[in-house]
Amino acid sequence: MAMETHKTSRWTNPSVQKFAGGSDPLALVTRRAKEVVMQAIQDGWQGPPFDPFRLADILGIPVTPREDIPEARIVPIASKPQIEFNPNMPRRRVRFSMAHEIAHTLFPDWIQAVRNRGGTSQVRADDWELELLCNIAASEFLIPTGDMIDATIPPTVEVLIHLQSTYDVSMEAAAFRLAQTSAVPCIVAVGSRRHEAGVDEAYRIDYAVSSRASPLTISRWAKLEGSVFSQCTAIGFTAKGTEPASGDLPSLYWECVGLPPYPGRTYPRVLGIARPSTSRPSAAPRLTFLYGNALEPRGKGLRLITQIVNDKSRTWGAGFSRAARERYPEAHDEFERWAGAGRRNLALGMIHVAALGNELCLVSMVAQHGYGPSPKPRIRYAALRDCLQRVREIASQKDATVHMPRIGTGFAGGNWSYVCELIDECLIRENIPVTVYSLPGQRAGETGGPLTALGTPKRGTLEEWASG
16 A cells, blocks of 8 residues: 555556556456466475575576676566576575566566666656566575565564574565565555765655555655664664654654665665554553664653673773673773772672763673683672662652663673663663664574564674665
8 A cells, every 4th residue: 555556547657557457456467476386386496595596596597707897787688587696695685586586577678778776867857667566576486485574473573583594585575475475454564864964864655565454555765753663773784663753654664774865865765664653562661672782772851871890800801891892981981090099899799980061871790700701690680680770769750761781691601681680670660761782683582682583684794784
């Protein structure tokens, strides 16, 4: 339902109009792609992951690598299709580009033009309509119907990452399939900044696809006045929150992730999953997991960044603490003076608060006994509870939110599940919102986190992780 695209008359691209012949192009391209998948599976195509090169072979489409093209293209050889692709792209981008070019063969006039993906210009201003339909078909090829997760599961960024890992696809391919199969009202949209005048430049919708249960529509070029999209400042960074209603859109709850930017652009594109704001998770504080940098906490108002330090050293020398020292040297110097002022300051259970400006504070919690190699974990859970209770008092008095990496699980050697229980006991149940940050691509299974129940993403480069 997105983009008000159900009627063919609202599609202006001649290839799309010729293909649809008066029917709904979205429904038709999905049905045609499913027919291709069904026949290919009967011919021995297997997955996941489903190999688009094998699909091309089954369809009798020759494939040739070429390093002198941006991404991939389909060309006519003796009136038959041949696909050329750049093998130097990230693996997932190669897979998606291959599937996308196979999708072009579904259109009756594919032979009339050689279409290059990844170029900076298009023959027609409405070529995006054709590219969108090919993207939808490509997602059908890479994540075939009948091989999906439960359609009743609420759509989230974590579900997208699970699909991406399982099927070895781009984030956009996973998002298309989620929208196509989800029985939950939602819209998947991709937005970008039209101009790069600065961080305050608003995002606008490039395209959107609704789930079958969604009564909502989002028009192309709809302007996002809020800040959720703009929080995804790097590839793989995630953000969650409600965009306020504007002239273009109603109030919607969004879960977003940064994608590689368009060629020649600096700021990333952003993929978002939208639901009516009334259907978002309870407004009561909860433990929120995001991908990003805990030293760049999301949101507004006073934000407390928390870290664990040990009871023997006056300096921050490893892991997250080292990053904090490099970013905020004045806060480290202040801590060093405090730690040297008296032995009681570094006692287990104590905290030190350093103001960072811009409504930020860094809270150092003394909850690790000593440092260096140890046969036993150095974390002290009782001390961590005392620290978190002191953090709660500050957050309650100052109406602050709490932000952290996965504290206690690095050099301290703690159990993340138990740390989460303490966070819940000391902060969440006391109505203090807490956000935990992981770096994009981090293996959730090693220390627990947002993907534990869904599976662990495969290792790869940051761009592969979020490649769209």
